[in-house]
Amino acid sequence: MDVGAAFDLSGKTAAVTGAASGIGRSTAEALASAGANVLCGDINETGATETVALITEAGGKALAQRMDVTNKADVDAFVDRAVAEFGRLDVMANVAGVAADGRIAEATEDMLDRAIAINLKGVFFGCQAAVRVMQPQGSGSIINVSSSIIDAPAPAYGLYGMTKAAVAHLTMTLSREVGRYGIRVNTLAPGMTITEFTTRHVYEADGTVNQEKYDAFVNQMRKLSPLGLVGEPADQAYLIVFLASDAAKFCTGQIWRANGGQTTAW
Ligand SMILES: NC(=O)c1ccc[n+]([C@@H]2O[C@H](COP(=O)([O-])OP(=O)(O)OC[C@H]3O[C@@H](n4cnc5c(N)ncnc54)[C@H](O)[C@@H]3O)[C@@H](O)[C@H]2O)c1
Structure with missing residues (x-):
């Protein structure tokens, strides 16, 4: 048994959305540290470029791309760039997401549309773009970021929770549709980080x-x-590295919870 080899991502390509900040930045750094070439996407291009600098300084290989996950053409171009630059796509981490605070009775249609566009449609487009490349390749790992809110609904977090529950369902369905092509699809449900x-x-x-x-x-x-x-961002990133790696080759369609046991108290 060679644990290092099982977790090694050398020669693999990863694309990470939301890579300018927080969990996405840490995920990009961790995937690069495990050996992957990483394309860092975010609507915040400056932040994504800073993430690339951190990875490069640490000896890794990464590139930044400005992209808006709500725009299907942007997401397609993001995945195409990963393939053009690094030759393949092994890991797609759909991390970008936003809060959507407010009680359901008072929420506006604009608030609902924004939450769905970024948190759900963004992940949906990311999955579609990744499968387009991974299916002919015959392999790949997609990781979609949900939230521990799906285990513990809370007042004023309904819009957010709805989108994150939908991400978990999307993941489970997609895992059944694409498993035959060697593609694994998992959800990460972070606790308070x-x-x-x-x-x-x-x-x-x-x-x-x-x-x-x-x-x-x-x-x-x-x-x-x-x-x-x-939680610290790295607590989420390490779990994503596991899910990206061959160490997780028997894992698909699951919700993975790095949450310090927080939901046991709710
Ligand atoms: N931090 C937590 O406690 C926590 C808990 C559960 C789930 N999450 C989820 O983790 C993910 C990352 O959150 P975070 O805590 O790192 O927050 P963060 O705000 O630090 O990072 C989110 C990133 O997404 C980017 N982004 C926002 N809209 C975008 C768009 N339209 N297109 C491209 N990029 C966009 C932002 O620019 C930012 O860099 C989110 O999906 C969030 O819902 C976070």
């Missing part, structure tokens, strides 16, 4: 972080975990 996404709760109007609110927020999150931990 400190990123821009979570710290939105503690920003002041001028954009600075309110340290007192931040500490109180993190402590509250820690209390939800039997381990007393709040």
Whole structure:
């Protein structure tokens, strides 16, 4: 048994959406550290370029591309670029996503459309584009990012939760449709993980972080975990590396939960 070889991604190509920040950035760094060539996509081109710099400085190989996951042509072009630059597509990590706070009764149609466009249609387009390349190739691993909210509905998180539950269903159905082509499809359902996404709760109007609110927020999150931990982006990224690798060759159609046990308290 060679554990290093099972997790090794050398010579493989990965495309990561949402790679400018948080879990997407950490995922891109981790996949590159495991040996993959990584195309980093994000609507925030500056952030994606910074991620590439971090990977390159660490000795990895990566490129950045501005892309909007709500635009099918952008997503198709993103996957085509990965193939054009690196020759194939082995891993597609659909990480890009946004919060959609607000109670259902008061939510506007625009809020609903935005949540669906980014969190669901973005993943849907990413899956379609990846399968287009992976099916003739006869192999591939697709990882779609959902959320622990699907296990624990909460007031004011309904729009977000609906889109993330749909991502889990999309994943399960797709895994049944494309397994015969050697393509694995899995969902990652992260628990509370400190990123821009979570710290939105503690920003002041001028954009600075309110340290007192931040500490109180993190402590509250820690209390939800039997381990007393709040997630770091790398906690999600390592699970994605596993799902991307041959070590996970028997794993498909599943929801994977790196959440510190938070949902056991809900
Ligand atoms: N942080 C958490 O606690 C947590 C928990 C559960 C699920 N998630 C999910 O993890 C994923 C990553 O979130 P994060 O915490 O790293 O947040 P983040 O805000 O740090 O990163 C999200 C990234 O997505 C990008 N993005 C947004 N809209 C886009 C678009 N239309 N096209 C391309 N890129 C776009 C942003 O520019 C950003 O770089 C999201 O899908 C989120 O829903 C996060």
